[in-house]
Amino acid sequence: MTSQDKTRVTVDIYGTQYTLTGHTSPEYMRKVAAVVNEQMSKINSGSPRLDLPRLAVLAAVNVSDELMSMRLENERLQLEEIERKRLSELLKSERLKSAEEQGQLQSDLEVERAKSVKEKEQLQNRLDEQLSQLRDQHQKQLDNVRVKSEEVNKQHLSELEIERAKSEDMKLQHQNELDIELSKIEDMKLQHQSELDLELSKIEDMKLQHQSELDMERSKSEDMKQQHQSELDLERSKSLETSKQLLAEIEFERTKAAKEKEQLKSEMDNQISQLREQHQKQLENIRAKSEETKRQHESELVLERKKSAEAKAKLESELESQRLQATAQLEQALHVNEQLQSDQKAESQRYAEQLAQVQHELEERVLQERSRAAAEHEQAKKQWLTELQEERNSTASQLEQLKLQQQDELELERALAEEQLNEVKIELQREFEQERSVEGERLDQVKAQLHAEHNRELEQLAHQLELSKANGLKLEEKARIEERNLHGEKVAKLEQAWQTKEAELFAINSELEETIALLTRASEDQQRTVIEQHEMMQAVGEQNAEQLRVQIEAREKAERELSELKQVLHELGETESSSRDIVQQLRAELNSAQLEGRAATERIAALELQLAELGEVESGLREAAEQAKRELEAAHAEAAAVGASVAADDAEEQVVALREELEAVKREHASLTSEYAKLQSEYNEWIDLLENS
Numbered sequence: 001m002t003s004q005d006k007t008r009v010t011v012d013i014y015g016t017q018y019t020l021t022g023h024t025s026p027e028y029m030r031k032v033a034a035v036v037n038e039q040m041s042k043i044n045s046g047s048p049r050l051d052l053p054r055l056a057v058l059a060a061v062n063v064s065d066e067l068m069s070m071r072l073e074n075e076r077l078q079l080e081e082i083e084r085k086r087l088s089e090l091l092k093s094e095r096l097k098s099a100e101e102q103g104q105l106q107s108d109l110e111v112e113r114a115k116s117v118k119e120k121e122q123l124q125n126r127l128d129e130q131l132s133q134l135r136d137q138h139q140k141q142l143d144n145v146r147v148k149s150e151e152v153n154k155q156h157l158s159e160l161e162i163e164r165a166k167s168e169d170m171k172l173q174h175q176n177e178l179d180i181e182l183s184k185i186e187d188m189k190l191q192h193q194s195e196l197d198l199e200l201s202k203i204e205d206m207k208l209q210h211q212s213e214l215d216m217e218r219s220k221s222e223d224m225k226q227q228h229q230s231e232l233d234l235e236r237s238k239s240l241e242t243s244k245q246l247l248a249e250i251e252f253e254r255t256k257a258a259k260e261k262e263q264l265k266s267e268m269d270n271q272i273s274q275l276r277e278q279h280q281k282q283l284e285n286i287r288a289k290s291e292e293t294k295r296q297h298e299s300e301l302v303l304e305r306k307k308s309a310e311a312k313a314k315l316e317s318e319l320e321s322q323r324l325q326a327t328a329q330l331e332q333a334l335h336v337n338e339q340l341q342s343d344q345k346a347e348s349q350r351y352a353e354q355l356a357q358v359q360h361e362l363e364e365r366v367l368q369e370r371s372r373a374a375a376e377h378e379q380a381k382k383q384w385l386t387e388l389q390e391e392r393n394s395t396a397s398q399l400e401q402l403k404l405q406q407q408d409e410l411e412l413e414r415a416l417a418e419e420q421l422n423e424v425k426i427e428l429q430r431e432f433e434q435e436r437s438v439e440g441e442r443l444d445q446v447k448a449q450l451h452a453e454h455n456r457e458l459e460q461l462a463h464q465l466e467l468s469k470a471n472g473l474k475l476e477e478k479a480r481i482e483e484r485n486l487h488g489e490k491v492a493k494l495e496q497a498w499q500t501k502e503a504e505l506f507a508i509n510s511e512l513e514e515t516i517a518l519l520t521r522a523s524e525d526q527q528r529t530v531i532e533q534h535e536m537m538q539a540v541g542e543q544n545a546e547q548l549r550v551q552i553e554a555r556e557k558a559e560r561e562l563s564e565l566k567q568v569l570h571e572l573g574e575t576e577s578s579s580r581d582i583v584q585q586l587r588a589e590l591n592s593a594q595l596e597g598r599a600a601t602e603r604i605a606a607l608e609l610q611l612a613e614l615g616e617v618e619s620g621l622r623e624a625a626e627q628a629k630r631e632l633e634a635a636h637a638e639a640a641a642v643g644a645s646v647a648a649d650d651a652e653e654q655v656v657a658l659r660e661e662l663e664a665v666k667r668e669h670a671s672l673t674s675e676y677a678k679l680q681s682e683y684n685e686w687i688d689l690l691e692n693s
Contacts, residue, residue, distance in 0.1 A: 009033075014040045014055070039063060153687060164680070171673070177525070184518070202500070623668070630661070 009026045010019050011033035020029050039059035043050065050058070 013037045014044075014052070035063065157687065 006021045006023060007026055007029065008019055008021050009029045010017055011030055012018075013033050013036050018033070020033065022029055036059055039062050040055045043055055043058045043062070
């Protein structure tokens with residue numbers, strides 16, 4: 001190559017222009033000059049007093065040092081490349097050996113897997129045998145429980161028949177008592193009617209007697225007769241007005257009692273509807289909680305599957321990384337074949353241990369999940385039973401409060417009836433006193449009139465005496481004797497009439513008191529009958545609750561047996577497929593438990609419905625007691641009407657009203673009988689439901 005082919009480049013090195021000539025590219029030559037300039041500038045920055053030749057020498061030394069280092073590094077790299085090629089050839093040969101050993105290990109692993117499959121089949125056969133034995137045992141226990149349940153149901157049916165017979169006897173007894181009371185009331189009505197007729201006949205006799213006396217005295221005192229007749233008419237009108245007023249008050253009390261009955265019935269219906277709505281809401285909450293628990297368990301099972309898949313993938317990745325690590329170790333330690341084999345055996349053993357550990361972790365997770373699900377189910381069941389017991393206690397307390405409230409109302413109404421009776425007695429006594437005072441005043445007036453008439457007669461006789469002195473003394477003596485006799489006879493007759501009337505009034509008052517006492521005792525007997533029927537129905541409800549508790553205990557026993565079966569399955573499940581079987585079995589058992597929970601919820605709903613219907617029957621009995629109380633008030637009203645001397649037409653109207661009330665009592669009895677038949681049919685349906693379940 002000539003000098004013309006060389007490359008010339010002018011460069012700047014440490015402030016001086018140099019022309020470089022070479023066979024490389026200008027860019028390369030500029031980079032070389034830049035390196036020299038950089039070295040000189042670096043040295044100058046460290047030693048600024050050095051002159052240019054020294055700077056150049058030191059820069060050449062530094063560049064030479066870097067050149068030598070690069071040459072040594074290049075030689076080392078060349079040697080490493082040669083060694084790498086040699087090791088690559090050796091690695092290929094070792095990989096072939098490793099593949100052969102891997103095939104051998106794979107065949108050994110297949111043999112072990114076959115043995116494991118056989119052992120698994122044997123364990124599965126034993127498990128199937130144990131499961132069949134457990135199923136047979138469980139079936140026997142279920143048969144025993146079913147037989148016991150049938151015996152209990154038969155016993156309960158027999159007791160129900162006995163209670164039904166008792167109820168029929170009580171109904172007949174109650175009907176007989178009502179008939180007896182009605183016959184007594186009819187007898188009392190007839191007796192009172194006869195007494196009224198007797199009283200009217202006595203009054204007529206007295207009227208005739210008084211009329212005869214008035215006829216005898218008509219010639220003497222026509223004005224006095226007219227005045228006495230007007231007073232009698234006024235007294236009759238007052239008596240009729242008083243009786244009409246009493247009848248109006250009685251009718252007002254009847255309408256008021258009917259309104260109170262309707263109001264009480266509507267309040268009871270509202271309370272029963274509220275209790276039903278509250279029970280329905282609680283049952284819906286329990287169902288929602290059960291569904292939510294089911295969804296939560298399913299989501300947890302899905303999550304557990306995902307975790308199992310992730311663990312499996314992680315295990316496979318770890319196995320892959322371990323396999324790569326073993327390959328790297330083989331590449332790093334090719335000169336030790338024995339160590340490689342031992343490392344492979346150690347890796348295989350560690351792989352087996354890790355696989356067993358992962359399976360154990362999966363089993364522990366499944367066991368924990370199962371125990372947690374069982375604990376949640378047990379907690380939900382306890383909470384449900386607690387809420388059921390609280391609701392039952394609340395219902396019993398409410399029934400007890402209603403019973404106490406009804407007793408208080410009965411006592412209050414009885415006190416009001418007694419107070420009204422006392423007021424009627426006081427009013428009758430006051431009217432009697434007023435009438436006696438009026439009659440006394442009238443008697444005094446009659447006496448005064450008679451005395452005045454006799455005085456006038458005496459004056460006439462005295463005038464005649466003056467005219468006839470001869471017969472004066474005889475006529476005067478005769479007049480005095482006649483006056484005394486006439487005055488004494490009239491006074492004796494009036495006093496005898498008042499004594500007779502007073503004795504009759506006292507007799508009527510005593511009869512009224514006896515009638516009121518009799519009706520009060522009948523009302524108390526009827527109230528005791530209602531309380532006894534309520535206690536009997538409450539005992540039936542407690543017996544139903546006891547049967548429900550026995551069924552719940554049987555279900556808990558079955559669940560414990562299922563948990564023992566789960567434990568056996570857990571001990572035998574060693575592989576991933578067995579874990580999946582256990583999870584599926586847990587899901588099936590969970591569904592079965594939920595179905596049993598729903599069945600128990602339905603049975604409880606039926607029991608609550610029956611309790612509500614028993615409450616309705618109790619309200620019907622309470623209405624019957626109120627009807628009896630109204631009959632007592634009607635009898636009081638009749639007694640007051642009799643005490644006030646009501647006319648015969650009013651008494652006949654009262655008889656018609658009592659007959660209408662008797663028809664109302666009969667209709668109420670028929671309604672009560674139909675309600676009892678309805679309760680009987682629903683109870684039989686509940687028994688059939690229990691037998692079918």
